[in-house]
Each structure stands twice: as structure tokens, then as C-alpha cells.
Amino acid sequence: MAFKTIVGLEIHVELSTKHKMFCNCPNEYGAEANTQTCPICLGLPGALPVVDKEAVEYAIRAGIAFNCEISNVIRMDRKNYFYPDLTKGYQISQADLPLCDGGYVEIELEEGTKKISLNRIHIEEDTGKQTHTDEGLSLLDFNRCGVPLIEIVSNPDMNSAEEARLFLDNLKDTLKYIGVSDVRMEEGSLRCDVNINIVDKERGLKSNISEIKNLNSFKAVVKAIEFEEKRHKDLLEAGDNSEKETRRWDETKGETVLMRKKFGASDYRFAFDGDIPPVDVSDEWIEEIRKSLPELPHHKKERFMNSYGLSSYDAGVLTQSKELSLFFEEILKYIDDPNLVSNWIMGDVLRRLKENEQEIEDIKIASKDLADLIILVRDGKINNNTGKKVLREMFDTGKTPDLIVKEQGLVQISDEGALSGIIEEVLNNNEQSIIDFKNGKDRAIGFLVGQIMKASKGKANPQVVNKLLMEEINKR
Template structure:
């Protein structure tokens, strides 16, 4: 049988504003519980909300980045439902008139580029936070209540867990580039809900949509989609169907668990938020925001290819995060060699980042310190192998390249007279290898170069030594 998986994502992104969405409380993670609160974000009687201009600007920036149509009129609604951390009994959100409509984001697959369409991006306020203790009690922290959010809703264009991962990584990277959120999933700045169903393409039967709520890592998103995909297919194959339901993902078991039957839109009793009047946005302000937008990942990738003459793959890796792209460009400016810079960042630096599961900002290495090392390589004072060893020591000890090189006497031997004496010794001690090379055994040359490196403790300039060795073998 042939099955097709349909996945739509709802991504909640906390905006990095100074104040909350509708009051003057600090928008700050990590404060003492229930200290950044006031009558407005606690929903006390008579408190009136006032919309934050910076939050609206950031939402518009997201809409521009994701190719949306920006609505000139902001209309807010009340979304009513009961939850312990929702003090007002309703959430101020948007229903029929989202700020940003349509849009798309492109991801790169093995078979080419795929466009994932967006349904909408709307603005809303966050709820409080429940903290479940080991003693079976639940504590409530309302510092997060009223923090500005955008909700990004995709169309069901995603057909696999891998596509979902690629989409989320591209989305996270883009949001970080434009600077509207720190997108830290571990702090709740980026949260994701998954809507999934499966189509039996032979019979034309669809399973009902399941929603998996509040996934807090891309790994959980992937595992939840894979689990639900198998569950839906198994039900269809047994002649059953799924219920429309909301589920949560258990990270310990790798399974989804029923939370409740899925809400319908009517259950939320959407109504116009009378405490906030309609807001008209001028075309000039939207154009001003668009004109000051930072360079987006795809734009930077294209520029890297053209400006630095590197491959599309290298440009994709080097622009995968804002910080890495800045690191690369600073390195190029310091050593004036884009290919050398790209090679070292793509290999040794990226290997270290992957081994330690870190971002470049957390690595014990600056662009200036790596540039110092690479300038030793460019000038021929040390070779690549020595430089790799020096880099390892730099990362482990936080010492400079010059300190490590001088301390260990690693400067390369490039003096031809000095190298000639050493090569004469190697030739005298390895006559059989000389004959082997003359008889067409190319490996013999590698052996001889190895002996030269052994005598010089790896400090011989390989290009200079190789030339002298061949000239001597050929009788020049």
C-alpha cells in the first residue's frame, strides 16, 4: 500500500521585546517567579491593555522574512478557554484577521528545493507557566503571562519527519538572523505543535488529524512525527481511524499520549477584543521596516558564493547560523584568503563544534586567534599538520598560536641549505628506496619524505623538501 504523510506545524516564537505585549512589565527570562507581573498581565478587573509597538514591528519583520502579505489593520480577538495558567480565562490573540497572511519558506532536499507554504503569522500573548514538583503539586509562575508571541502556522506541505526538521532549522535560523527572538527552545522561546494525518493513496482514505502539543526540541518533533505516522498507518490497515484529538509526547517512551479530544474553533468562542481598538498601520512604516531588514540566510548564501568564490555547499554550511557567518567573514577580512578560511572553518572548527555540541560563540576560539594561526600557515612558517595540532592545544588551553608555536619550537624549516644537508643524509641511508623510485615505484618518494620529516621532527617545509629531494634524485 502507498501512504502519504501530511504534517502542518504551529510554531510559537516569543519575541525579544523589552516589555510585555500589553503592559510595562519586563519581558525577561529567569527572574524570580511572579516578580514581573502587574494588574494587566494578571488580568485583574479594570486593567486595560496597551499594545507594544516593538512587538508589532518584530511580527512584521517575521512576515517580511517569510514572504507574507502584511495587513495594514491590526484586529485583536479574545480566545476563551480554561487553563490553570491563564488568569483571565481568555488569551488575546488573532482569529480571522492575522497580521501576516500566506508566505513560504524553502528547504533544500536531495531531490531539490521544496517550498513549504505558510497559512499565516499572527500575534498573541503567552500564558503563564506551570511547574510540576516531585511532590505531586503544581506551582504557577506568571512572569511569562503576557509575553509577546508570534504563531507561525504552515499548510500541510510537510511529508516527513526529516522535512519538518529541515523546515524548523531554517525557520529558527531565519528568526535568529533578523534578531526578533533568541529562539532558545530550552527556555521556551520556541515551541512547536504538530498536526499530522496519513492518506491511504490506494483507497483515498485519510486518517483524522492528531495534534501533538508543546514539543520543546527538534528531536522530539522528529520522533513524535515518526511515532504518529506509524500509529495512523497501523489503524488504517486494521480498518480503523484515528479520533480528532490532542496528544502529548513522552520523551522517555517515545510515544504520544492522549490529552483530550481536539477543540473546534467554536469551542474557543472567539470575539473581538473590545479593550483594544483597531490599529491602522501606514504603508510608510511597513516600508521603513522592510528597508532596514538585515541580510537573510538565503541572501547571505548567494553573496558568499559570489563574493568569496566558494561552493554552494560551503556557503550553505557557513550561513547556517548568524554567528558562524560573522565568524567566517571576520576571519576572511583578517587573512584575506576566503578559500583557506572556508576550509578551516568547514573542517577543524566545525568538527570541534559537532564534537562538543556547541555554537561558535561558546567555542574557546575567536576569529582573531584563528587568523593568527592561519597567517603562520600562509607564510609557510608551519605546515597544515602542525597547525592542526596547534589549534587543538589552543582550544584546550586558551593559549595563543604564537605562544604555542614558540614554546614548542614549531617554526617550519624552509632554509634550503639546512634542508639539503638533511636530505643528503636520507638519500645516503636509503639507497634502495632511491632505486625503487627510479624504477617507477612512486610510494618510495612518500617513504623518503617521511624519513625527512622524521629527522626534522615534522618541521621541514614539505614543498621545499620535496623539490630538493626530486632534484637530487634526478641528478640536478
């Protein structure tokens, strides 16, 4: 049967503004509960909201980055519902007139680029946080209450878990690039809901949409989509259409669990928030923000491919984070060999970062120092293996490669006189290997080179060693 998966995503992103959306409370994660609150975000009687301009600017940045139409007016509405983490009995959000309309995100598939279109991006305020204790108490922390959010709503343009992952990756990278959010899922600054159903093309059937909540990692999004794909298929095959449901992802069980069936749409009694007169967004302001935006990741990737001759994969990795791409281009100022620098970063640098569970922002190595190291290796001052060792030292201590090489006496020995003594000694101690080699066992050479490197404490220039070794063996 020809099934088609249809996925749409709703992503809530906390904006990393200095203040909350409608008051002057600091917008910071991790403070002691209820220490970042005021009459406004606590919804005390009489308190009134005032729109934070920075939050609007951040939302417009996102809108521009995702190719949306930016509205010339901001109208805030009240979404009325009762919940303990909601202090006013309504959330200030946007209903009919979102700040950003339309837009799209591009993802790279094997068969080419695919545009995932967006429905809208609107601004709203976050709610507080509720935790339930073992004693049956519910505790409320309102530090998060009133933090500015954008809600990005995609159209149902994705057809697999992989497409959803690529979409989220791109979205996350871009948001981080333009500096509007830390996009840390573990801190809840990016939250994602999945809408999914399956179409059976042959039979002209489709399953009802499930909404999956509580997805706190991209991995969970992928696993939940895969789980739901199968569940919907099974239901369709069993002749069951499934029901419109809200489900949540249970990480320990590795499956989605029913939260509630949806009977009609919820009535939030949306109404214009009269406390917030419409805010004008001039074309000049939008243009100003557009100009202030950094080069976006997909543009940068193309430029890296075109100007530096990098492969699509390498360019993709190097432009994934703004800091990494900047680091790369900084190094190029000292050594004009993009492919060589790319190899170093893509290989040892990223591997070490991963081992240390660090981000590129955490790296202790100055770009010039890494350039110097690459030059030392390229020019044969130290060999490749020593280079890797020096890099490790640089990671840990932040020392310059020159200093490390000097302190540890790592300069490569290329002097034939110095090396021939070592070679002679190694050959004298390993006569069996010479015999093996002459009997056609090529591997013996590798062993001998290893012994020589060991005896030279890794400093021998491998090319010179190879040349001298062959000459010496042939003599015997």
C-alpha cells in the same frame, strides 16, 4: 500501496523584546519565580493591557521575512478559557484578522526548491508556567505570563519528517537572523505542534488528523512524525480510519501517547478585546521595518554561491547563522581566497566549536587572527599540521597566531642545510626502511617522513623534506 504523508506545523515563538507584550515587566528567561510580574500580567482586578510597540515591530519583521501580507490594522481578540497558568481567564490573541497573512518558507530538496506555504502569523501573549511537585502540589510561575509570542501556522504542505525538519531549520535560522527571537527550544522560546495524517491514494482513503504536542526538539518532531506515519499507515491498512486526537510525544518511550480525543472544535468564545483599540500599521512603518531587515539567509546563500563561487552545501552552512556568515566575510577582508577560508571554517573551525559545544558567537578568535593563520600556512611559514595546532591554541587562549608561533618556535624549517642533517641521522638509524622502499614498499617512505617530522618537532617543511629524502635515498 501509495501512501502520502501530510504534515502541517504550528510554531509558537517567543519574541526577545525588552518588555512583555502588555506591560513593562522585563522579558527575561530564568529569573526567580514570580519576580517579573505586575498587576497587568498577573491579571489583577482593574489592570489594563497596553500594546508594546516593539513586539508588534518584531512580529512584522517576521511577517516580512516569511513573505506574508502585513495587515494595516492590529486587532486583538480575547480567547476565553480557564487554566491555572492563564491569569485573566482569557488569552489576548488574534482571531479573524491576523497581523500577517499567507507567506511561505523555501526548503532545499534533492529534486529542487519546495515552497511551504504559511496560513498566517499572529501575535498573542504567552501564559505562565505550571509545575507539579511530587507532593501533589501545583506551583505557578507567572514570569513568562504576557511574554509576546508569534504563532506561525503552516499549511499542510510537508510530506515527510525530513521536509518538516528542513522547514523548521529554515524558520529557526531566519528568526534568529532577523533578531526577533533566541529560538532556544530548551528554554521554550520556540515550541512546535505537529498536525499529521496519511492519504492512501489508491484506495482514496485518508486517516484523521492527529495533533502532537509537547515536542521540545527538532529531533523529537522528526521522530514523532515518523512514529505517527507508521501508526496511521498501520491503522489505514487495518481498515481503521483512526480518530481525531491530540497526542503528546513521550521522549523516554519514543512514541506518541493519546492525550484526548477531539469531539468538535473547542469553543473559545473569541471576542474583540475592547481594552485595546485597533492599532494602525501604516505602509510607511512596514517599509521602514522592511528596510531595516538584514539580508535573509536564503538570499545570502545565493550571493555566496554567485560571488564567492562556493558550493551550495558550503554556502548553506556558512549562511546558517548570521554570525558565522559575518565572520566568514570579515576574514575575506584580509585574505581574498573564499574557497580556502571556507575550507578552514567548514573544517577545523566548526569541528572545534562542536567539540567545545560552543556557538560561533562564543569564539575567542578575531577574524583577522584567523586570516593571519591561514596566510601563515598558505605561505609555508608553518605547515598544515602546525597550523591546526596553532588554531587549537587560538581557540583556548585567544592569542594571535604570530605570538603562538613565536612563543613555541613553530616556524617551519625549509632550510635544506638544516634539514639534511636530520634526514641523514634518521636514515642512518632506519636502514631497514631504505631496503624496504627499494624492494617496492612505498609505505616505508611515509614512515621515514614521520620520523623526520618528529625529529624536527613538526617544524620541517614537508615538501622540502620529501625532495631531500628522495635525493638522499637515491644516493644510497
